[in-house]
Amino acid sequence: MALGNVREGIGGAIRIAITLLTPFLYKRRARWGATDVEISRSLPGDELVPQNKWGYTHAITIRASAAEIWPWLVQIGQGRGGFYSYEFLENLIGCNIHNADRIIPEFQHLDVGDEIRHHQKFHPYKVVEVKPEKVIVLHDGDNIKPDSADGDDDFIAGRYTNAMYIWLLDDIGNGYTRLIARGRYDYRGLRNVLTSNRFLLEPIAFTTSRKMLLGIKKRAEVAVNQGNE
Numbered sequence: 001m002a003l004g005n006v007r008e009g010i011g012g013a014i015r016i017a018i019t020l021l022t023p024f025l026y027k028r029r030a031r032w033g034a035t036d037v038e039i040s041r042s043l044p045g046d047e048l049v050p051q052n053k054w055g056y057t058h059a060i061t062i063r064a065s066a067a068e069i070w071p072w073l074v075q076i077g078q079g080r081g082g083f084y085s086y087e088f089l090e091n092l093i094g095c096n097i098h099n100a101d102r103i104i105p106e107f108q109h110l111d112v113g114d115e116i117r118h119h120q121k122f123h124p125y126k127v128v129e130v131k132p133e134k135v136i137v138l139h140d141g142d143n144i145k146p147d148s149a150d151g152d153d154d155f156i157a158g159r160y161t162n163a164m165y166i167w168l169l170d171d172i173g174n175g176y177t178r179l180i181a182r183g184r185y186d187y188r189g190l191r192n193v194l195t196s197n198r199f200l201l202e203p204i205a206f207t208t209s210r211k212m213l214l215g216i217k218k219r220a221e222v223a224v225n226q227g228n229e
Contacts (some may be wrong), residue, residue: 009088012207019203026054026198029206033213034059038180044129045137048164049184054198056205059180060213064220066133066169066177072216073136073167073179075100075107077116084215085208095119101219110136125165138165160188161196179216181209 019029031039034057049055062069075081082099083090090097095118115124116138125138141162163185170178183205187196 005088009086009092012086012089012211015207016203019206020199023199023202026202029202030054030056032056032058032206032210034180038178043166043168043180043182044135045139045164045166045182046184048128048137048139048141049162049186052184052186054202055182055184056202056209057180057182058206058209058213059178060217061172062177062179062217062220063175064177064224065175066171068224069169069177069179069216069220070133071103071108072219073169074110074130074132075104076136076167077107078118078120080104080107080116083118083208083212084219085211090118093119094121099215103223125163133169135166135168139163160186161192162186179213181213183209 019025038059039057072081072084076083078095078097080100081104082097084099085097087097087099097118110127110130112127112130114127116127117124123140125140127136128139129135129137141164163183166180166182168180168182170180172178185196185198185201187193
């Protein structure tokens with residue numbers, strides 16, 4: 001195991017601990033790097049979770065074109081290119097993540113209906129929309145039961161969860177691109193209130209999403225610089 005991954009993991013664990021202790025900073029973290037326009041902007045996939053209990057919109061500027069960033073984005077996933085986040089922490093809980101530092105040809109294509117996993121034993125996210133060099137939308141809502149989501153049985157059993165992720169590339173000219181990441185979460189049921197609430201999951205989501213965006217930025221810009229040498 002690379003020493004750098006361990007050091008990064010320790011740093012990530014410290015960041016998660018700090019965010020757990022500062023729930024009053026949630027609104028600031030939920031808009032990390034994003035402009036007011038990006039936060040209020042309607043994005044593909046928002047309609048999948050129309051009433052979210054919590055969520056975020058994060059963004060970063062990358063000195064690369066959408067075409068140069070896309071190969072890193074499209075290969076995201078467990079058993080694929082990883083998530084460019086805290087590999088050491090992810091593997092502590094058995095995710096078996098290996099972050100790629102190269103573009104992997106066999107993972108350069110996604111179709112609607114494909115599955116993206118974070119953990120082999122966790123429910124996968126399904127690709128519901130993909131536009132090359134523009135957007136990827138993931139959704140986990142297979143356990144939604146529209147006819148009973150408001151019923152007492154679902155409240156007790158905790159059967160209702162609904163979540164989406166989107167990554168969107170926005171060309172802003174002069175060789176720069178904005179990468180926008182959004183997550184939206186809704187749930188119902190005592191079990192889900194205890195396990196999916198903002199106070200527990202938001203610190204992890206913020207820490208890993210931030211690291212992912214920084215990881216994609218680093219890889220794309222290094223590749224562009226190497227190509228210009």
